[in-house]
Amino acid sequence: MEYERILYDVAEGVATITLNRPERLNAFDDLMLREWLDAIERSDADGGVRAIILTGAGRGFCSGMDVAREAGGEGVLRTEETVAQRRHSLRDRVHPIPRALIQLEKPYLAAVNGAAVGAGMDMASMADIRFAGERARFGMAYVRMGLIPGDGGAWTLPRIVGTAKALELIWSGELFGAEEALRIGYVSAVHPADELLERTREFARALARGPATAIQLAKKLVYRSAHLTFDEHLDFAQMAMTLAQSTEDAREGPRAFTEKREPNFRGY
Numbered sequence: 517m518e519y520e521r522i523l524y525d526v527a528e529g530v531a532t533i534t535l536n537r538p539e540r541l542n543a544f545d546d547l548m549l550r551e552w553l554d555a556i557e558r559s560d561a562d563g564g565v566r567a568i569i570l571t572g573a574g575r576g577f578c579s580g581m582d583v584a585r586e587a588g589g590e591g592v593l594r595t596e597e598t599v600a601q602r603r604h605s606l607r608d609r610v611h612p613i614p615r616a617l618i619q620l621e622k623p624y625l626a627a628v629n630g631a632a633v634g635a636g637m638d639m640a641s642m643a644d645i646r647f648a649g650e651r652a653r654f655g656m657a658y659v660r661m662g663l664i665p666g667d668g669g670a671w672t673l674p675r676i677v678g679t680a681k682a683l684e685l686i687w688s689g690e691l692f693g694a695e696e697a698l699r700i701g702y703v704s705a706v707h708p709a710d711e712l713l714e715r716t717r718e719f720a721r722a723l724a725r726g727p728a729t730a731i732q733l734a735k736k737l738v739y740r741s742a743h744l745t746f747d748e749h750l751d752f753a754q755m756a757m758t759l760a761q762s763t764e765d766a767r768e769g770p771r772a773f774t775e776k777r778e779p780n781f782r783g784y
Contacts, residue, residue, distance in 0.1 A: 568622055
C-alpha cells in the first residue's frame with residue numbers, strides 16, 4: 517500500500533509509524549486509519565522488525581477524530597446515518613487498530629510529541645510503553661463532546677493509572693502535561709522535544725537487539741495473566757518458558773555471561 521496519511525520506515529530492527537496530517541494535529545480520517553492498520557500488520561509480518569514506534573508529525577501526536585468533519589456529519593461516526601446504519605461505525609473503521617494491537621506480540625512504543633487528546637489519548641494508551649516530549653499534552657476529552665471513550669480507552673487507561681484516576685480523567689476531560697503524565701505513571705519518561713524520537717528509538721533498538729522470542733512471550737504473559745488465576749498464570753508461564761528454552765538465544769545468553777561478553781541474540 518502507498519501511504520498518504522502516514523510515514524513508514526524501518527531501520528535497525530525498528531519500524532516507525534508517523535501519523536502525517538500535521539495541519540489537523542494528526543486527527544484521523546478513514547484513509548489514515550486504513551493506512552495505520554496496514555502499517556501495523558506490515559510490521560507484524562516483517563521478521564526483520566523487532567519493535568514498533570508510533571509518533572506524530574508536527575506539533576501533535578494525535579488529536580483523535582477530526583472534530584470539524586464530525587460536526588459536519590462527514591467523519592468516522594457518520595451522524596447523518598441512521599442508528600442502525602452506524603451501529604458498527606467504530607467496529608468497522610476504528611476498532612481494527614486496537615484489535616490488531618491486542619494481538620501484536622512485538623513491543624509497541626509511543627513517542628508522544630504533542631497533543632494526544634480524546635481518541636488520540638486512547639491510541640497512546642494502546643502502546644506498551646509511552647515516552648513523552650516536554651510539550652506533550654493529554655486529555656480524555658470525550659466528555660466535552662458529550663461522548664464516551666469509544667476506542668478502547670476505558671479498558672486500557674484503568675490498567676495504566678488505576679480505576680479511580682482513569683474515571684477522574686474521563687469524567688473531567690481535564691488536559692494535563694507531560695510532567696503530570698509522568699507523576700501518575702501514564703508515561704515512563706519525559707524527554708526534551710528535540711530528543712524524544714531518538715531517545716525512544718534508542719530504547720527500541722535495545723529491544724530489537726534482545727532475544728525476540730523471550731521478549732514477545734513475556735509481553736503475552738503479562739497481558740494474558742491479567743485475566744488468569746495465579747495457578748493458571750503459572751501454567752502459562754511454564755509453557756512460555758519451555759518455548760523460550762528451546763531457542764538458540766537461551767543458549768547464547770548463558771554462553772555470553774560465562775565468556776564475559778555481550779550476547780549476540782538472533783531472535784530465535
